[in-house]
Amino acid sequence: MTTIAYREGVLASDSLVTLGSTKVHGSYQKIRRVGEHLIGTAGSVAACQSFIDWVRYGDDECPPPKGEYSALIIDPRGRVREMENGSVLPVPRGAKFWAIGSGAPYALAAMYAGASATEAVKIAAKIDTSTGLPVKTLKVK
Numbered sequence: 113m114t115t116i117a118y119r120e121g122v123l124a125s126d127s128l129v130t131l132g133s134t135k136v137h138g139s140y141q142k143i144r145r146v147g148e149h150l151i152g153t154a155g156s157v158a159a160c161q162s163f164i165d166w167v168r169y170g171d172d173e174c175p176p177p178k179g180e181y182s183a184l185i186i187d188p189r190g191r192v193r194e195m196e197n198g199s200v201l202p203v204p205r206g207a208k209f210w211a212i213g214s215g216a217p218y219a220l221a222a223m224y225a226g227a228s229a230t231e232a233v234k235i236a237a238k239i240d241t242s243t244g245l246p247v248k249t250l251k252v253k
Contacts (some may be wrong), residue, residue: 115215115236115243116152117229121252123150124229128244143250148188150250154213155181182212190252215240
């Protein structure tokens with residue numbers, strides 16, 4: 113699937129995309145700036161794109177789309193909301209970093225050990241077969 117990590121104003125993602133068992137490197141932007149927010153998505157490309165479109169064009173009365181995806185939304189002050197399949201997940205009290213995707217457990221472990229978001233994705237890529245280099249990054253303005 114993917115690995116996306118966020119820590120201290122940096123959102124990082126791998127760049128591997130698969131279509132079935134075929135690797136399609138760099139063909140989809142997993143992290144992006146939408147308005148003032150940073151968005152990271154993992155999961156089905158079609159579901160991720162529906163979510164991005166909802167963020168970009170949706171209104172407050174329209175709920176987020178359902179589908180097979182996870183997302184991180186980071187506001188300009190660095191506050192994070194995590195979504196999964198169209199539902200907002202609760203923010204763990206005192207959370208300082210986040211990760212989503214198939215490599216999330218490895219990225220979280222790396223960040224617990226002090227790694228940056230970028231380093232965490234690189235570490236996940238060494239373990240998770242669905243995570244591939246190079247790492248892409250965006251910073252909160």
